[in-house]
Amino acid sequence: MARILTGIQSSGRPHLGNILGAIKPAIELSKNPGNESFFFIADLHSLTTLKSGPERGEYVRAIAATWLAFGFDYKKNVFWRQSRVQEHTELAWYLNCFTPFPMLANATSFKDKSEKLADVNAGLFTYPVLQAADILLYNANIIPVGKDQKQHLEMTKDIANRFNILAGEEILVLPEPQIDERIMTIPGLDGQKMSKSYHNYIDIFLPENELKKITKKILSDSKQLEEPKDPDLDITFQLYSLVASEADVQTMRQNYLNGGYGYGHAKQALFECFMEVFAEPRRVFNYYMENTAELEGILVEGEAKAREIAQETIGKVRKVLGFSS
Ligand code: TYM
Numbered sequence: 001m002a003r004i005l006t007g008i009q010s011s012g013r014p015h016l017g018n019i020l021g022a023i024k025p026a027i028e029l030s031k032n033p034g035n036e037s038f039f040f041i042a043d044l045h046s047l048t049t050l051k052s053g054p055e056r057g058e059y060v061r062a063i064a065a066t067w068l069a070f071g072f073d074y075k076k077n078v079f080w081r082q083s084r085v086q087e088h089t090e091l092a093w094y095l096n097c098f099t100p101f102p103m104l105a106n107a108t109s110f111k112d113k114s115e116k117l118a119d120v121n122a123g124l125f126t127y128p129v130l131q132a133a134d135i136l137l138y139n140a141n142i143i144p145v146g147k148d149q150k151q152h153l154e155m156t157k158d159i160a161n162r163f164n165i166l167a168g169e170e171i172l173v174l175p176e177p178q179i180d181e182r183i184m185t186i187p188g189l190d191g192q193k194m195s196k197s198y199h200n201y202i203d204i205f206l207p208e209n210e211l212k213k214i215t216k217k218i219l220s221d222s223k224q225l226e227e228p229k230d231p232d233l234d235i236t237f238q239l240y241s242l243v244a245s246e247a248d249v250q251t252m253r254q255n256y257l258n259g260g261y262g263y264g265h266a267k268q269a270l271f272e273c274f275m276e277v278f279a280e281p282r283r284v285f286n287y288y289m290e291n292t293a294e295l296e297g298i299l300v301e302g303e304a305k306a307r308e309i310a311q312e313t314i315g316k317v318r319k320v321l322g323f324s325s
Helices: 016-030 053-069 087-096 101-105 108-116 127-136 147-167 208-216 235-243 246-258 263-277 279-290 292-321
Strands: 002-009 035-042 078-081 142-144 176-178
Touching (some): 002 127, 016 035, 016 053, 035 127, 053 279, 053 292, 078 292, 087 127, 108 127, 127 147
Parallel strands (some): 002 035, 002 142, 142 176
């Protein structure tokens, strides 16, 4: 039996990158009866960049609704908000004291964010330690994530190892990342990695006319309609090939190569594909966004299950560190 665990920050509404890079692959894994899945909303992590409480509440609901919209079976598995299980922050403090300063200072995501953000706070710096705590609390084996999280997973293993050496036994289980090579980094509107912080993301739950408008904003080169085009260099084609059927992708590829097919045509086809492929998730998402009491009930049910397991691990860790009575 493998334990699968992953989280999404509530720093914005989930975008296509989160959905294709993390949510869908994680749900696929969760369907294997041999797996037990732990999916949570990383609302504490979102505090590093988002300070508004009401906005966070809205994003937490949107992320929870997305997991349900893509078919996560919350009854069979564990589904909760990180902030409601206090053992996450407790373990994060202990692990901070097992994390060498240079490991955090050299983290790519910290360097990246500290160059881009005005508010470079200590939470941003110790972000990977809280992430390690999220994973290690639940003895998770497999962590489905996008490529950008690979280094965080390496750090998690390193930190767990340091703790286990002190303990003299494997108290904390070393996890493995699972990254789908094909969808490692979903491109955004500008071709860079799709990201909330780059403002280049596609929100597939937008009302139809807004989703259409956003799709039209995908960057393309200045080739004229009649000219042949290289599909592999085009962002619209890349996105289309991630959501459309194999046959439709081949047709679009041929249209690009033949010429007489403009980027406007491709964007319209992509928009129509979004509306078709995501029709059911859009319906379920809207249902939960309108029925927030039901959503809240689901999360509260999940946090009780999560807490029970987290407390077991924390008990063992406290004992090793001399914090138990
Ligand atoms: P976050 O919220 O930034 O992203 C959530 C997940 O979506 C993936 N992702 C992408 N995948 C492919 N292409 C993209 N353009 C793209 N953008 C985002 C991310 O790789 C991630 O898997 N630190 C995590 C949240 C977290 C977590 C954890 C994850 C907190 N604790 C424990 C796993 C285990 C994060 O920032 O996710």
